[in-house]
Amino acid sequence: MVFSSTTFLFVFLPIVLVVVYPLRRAWQNVALLVLSVAFYLWGAGSDIVYITFVSLASWFLALFLAQRRGWSGRVLYLVSIVLVISPLLMVKYVPVIAQVASVDTVFAQVSLPLGISFFTFHGLSYVMDVRRGDQPRETRLDHYLLYLFLFPHQIAGPIVRYGEIRSEIKSRLRPRTQDVVYGLSRFGWGLFKKVVIADQCGAVASVVFDTGGPTTATEAWIGAFAFTAQIYFDFSGYSDMAIGLARVFNFHFPENFAGPYRSVSATEFWRRWHMTLSRWFRDYVYIPLGGNRHGPIREYAALLITFGLTSLWHGATWPYLLWGGLWSTALVVERVTGLRSVTGYIALRRALMAIFIIVTWVPFRSTTMTQTVDMWTAMVTGDWSMPSPALLVALTPLNVAALGVGVLIFFLPDAGPRRIFDRLVQRGDTQQINVRVAVVVGALALLGGVIMALWGSFSPFLYFQF
Numbered sequence: 001m002v003f004s005s006t007t008f009l010f011v012f013l014p015i016v017l018v019v020v021y022p023l024r025r026a027w028q029n030v031a032l033l034v035l036s037v038a039f040y041l042w043g044a045g046s047d048i049v050y051i052t053f054v055s056l057a058s059w060f061l062a063l064f065l066a067q068r069r070g071w072s073g074r075v076l077y078l079v080s081i082v083l084v085i086s087p088l089l090m091v092k093y094v095p096v097i098a099q100v101a102s103v104d105t106v107f108a109q110v111s112l113p114l115g116i117s118f119f120t121f122h123g124l125s126y127v128m129d130v131r132r133g134d135q136p137r138e139t140r141l142d143h144y145l146l147y148l149f150l151f152p153h154q155i156a157g158p159i160v161r162y163g164e165i166r167s168e169i170k171s172r173l174r175p176r177t178q179d180v181v182y183g184l185s186r187f188g189w190g191l192f193k194k195v196v197i198a199d200q201c202g203a204v205a206s207v208v209f210d211t212g213g214p215t216t217a218t219e220a221w222i223g224a225f226a227f228t229a230q231i232y233f234d235f236s237g238y239s240d241m242a243i244g245l246a247r248v249f250n251f252h253f254p255e256n257f258a259g260p261y262r263s264v265s266a267t268e269f270w271r272r273w274h275m276t277l278s279r280w281f282r283d284y285v286y287i288p289l290g291g292n293r294h295g296p297i298r299e300y301a302a303l304l305i306t307f308g309l310t311s312l313w314h315g316a317t318w319p320y321l322l323w324g325g326l327w328s329t330a331l332v333v334e335r336v337t338g339l340r341s342v343t344g345y346i347a348l349r350r351a352l353m354a355i356f357i358i359v360t361w362v363p364f365r366s367t368t369m370t371q372t373v374d375m376w377t378a379m380v381t382g383d384w385s386m387p388s389p390a391l392l393v394a395l396t397p398l399n400v401a402a403l404g405v406g407v408l409i410f411f412l413p414d415a416g417p418r419r420i421f422d423r424l425v426q427r428g429d430t431q432q433i434n435v436r437v438a439v440v441v442g443a444l445a446l447l448g449g450v451i452m453a454l455w456g457s458f459s460p461f462l463y464f465q466f
Helices: 006-020 025-065 070-100 116-132 141-149 162-170 177-209 217-248 266-272 275-286 296-314 318-337 346-365 369-381 389-394 397-408 417-426 432-455
Strands: none
Touching: 006 025, 025 070, 025 116, 025 141, 070 116, 116 141, 116 162, 116 275, 141 162, 177 217, 177 389, 177 397, 217 346, 217 369, 217 389, 217 397, 266 275, 266 318, 266 346, 275 296, 296 318, 318 346, 318 369, 346 369
């Protein structure tokens, strides 16, 4: 079930609000857990077997991790990691390895369970936090299951660590009016970004990527830019909707985006893009590998390993590995040359990063290396003639307007529209006019998003595939 679908907007969400809000606080967690499980069953059905295994394995094994030390504790910790990650490995990577080795496997025909990567990362973070003493073990299974299954984040993040919402699960408090206003307004803003901007940009990108590839530089750059805008507004829109929905029920999820396309370096980009994933790999992979504490060679090796795993998390294909290789190379070059510490020349550095971002999204969108090479070749050596008739048909006024919004995100100052919108609501206690402005903006965005959801065709979020 997609947040932007009419089923969610007009059936599931109203049911959740009607059922949960009148309940006493002690029963709200139970209702949210039951409804969140129903949400997953509705969208994934029997795939819940995999998620249930990850949930029970991570919770049960963590009960013993905090008490075991010495070699037995290390063995149990290793077993816990292997068991929690095993479903993801079996359904996402074993088929790829078997295909390369020309070996039949029972998992070859199994489709990737919805949200399994995010469930796995949530379970792993909990196990590792308990082992390191950063998080007390959770003795109540229902609280832990609510953390994993909570419907706003269960499919595509943000990646929330148990410690970030543990107290909000254990001591349920009714959300303040300001929280509900902020949550619904933020949800409306995210819905608008998804169905009004991302889906329109996606329609243009699909014409270029999915219909034989570009024949001119004009088409290649339009297609690459359209996907650049699509993936940002699609994923950040989902994150806005998830954060907004969580706030409606008094859960505070971490931010996932902070204007990444306004970055002036690769290092800054990964501090702003999918921030919860970047922090996850930093805290559980990069730092344990040594980080920057043991000299430059160890640092570069840790960086390359971390980004290699990030690429594999997205998919075990050559285009994803190429995408990760380009970014890891850029990060290492910035460290070796000291470019990440350079100040000044902001406009030039932003322009160069904008080009790099657009170019590197090409392999991420491509299904094969050949398609990637064809796109890059057209971008560099193609002529700047008129686009094909098919692309001209796709460039409707609405789609062109969506692309125009995409252009703006590369040139707006750092305090972008979403951050301004946040400030309007967060300062609402002392400036009531700001709340009224935010409510109007959120209501208009929600109305526009609902109209487009009713008018447009079904379009899943891009990160559902991971």
